[in-house]
Amino acid sequence: MSARTEQNGVRPGTGPGAVTIRPRLALRLSWIGAVLTLVLFVVIAVILRTSETGVFFRLADQVSMVLLGALIAGGILLFARPRVRADENGIEVRNTGLPKYLPWEAVYGVAFPDGASWARLDLEDDEYLPVLAIQAVDRQYAVDSIRAVRELHTRSADGSS
Numbered sequence: 001m002s003a004r005t006e007q008n009g010v011r012p013g014t015g016p017g018a019v020t021i022r023p024r025l026a027l028r029l030s031w032i033g034a035v036l037t038l039v040l041f042v043v044i045a046v047i048l049r050t051s052e053t054g055v056f057f058r059l060a061d062q063v064s065m066v067l068l069g070a071l072i073a074g075g076i077l078l079f080a081r082p083r084v085r086a087d088e089n090g091i092e093v094r095n096t097g098l099p100k101y102l103p104w105e106a107v108y109g110v111a112f113p114d115g116a117s118w119a120r121l122d123l124e125d126d127e128y129l130p131v132l133a134i135q136a137v138d139r140q141y142a143v144d145s146i147r148a149v150r151e152l153h154t155r156s157a158d159g160s161s
Helices: 025-050 059-080 140-160
Strands: 019-021 083-086 090-094 100-103 109-111 118-122 128-135
Touching: 019 140, 025 059, 025 128, 083 128, 083 140, 090 128, 090 140, 109 140, 118 140, 128 140
Parallel strands: none
Antiparallel strands: 019 083, 083 090, 090 100, 109 118, 118 128
16 A cells, blocks of 8 residues: 555554445446457457458457457456545545545535536535545445445544534
């Protein structure tokens, strides 16, 4: 774990009342899409040498098709990465890239605006951080998740007063 995401040597999301949230539907769809993409590219690679297209495909072309499918599948799997780990000290948000840790003092609010696809953390200067782990398509799971995060945020604000 990097020093940026640790606070006082403690991993975020492991303190009292810790929660870990991952999207449900996006996780399933990402894995299904990645597997189907890879299978499709493998099938295309096998068919390349057996079909009469007027072009002569070699083993290197087949290997390239499989590698291209693996790269695309890996890109699809980036949508399976979102995660939130929160406890009474702060929140760590990992969308598709690197995780970002914020102490609760830096978070002004936890919002899920009407019509939004995912939640967000309101920060200072009218900035916000999207929270892709809490998605509207997860319905009741998203409601329960946003309530848990809001409760931690409220509990931390009450404790620091």
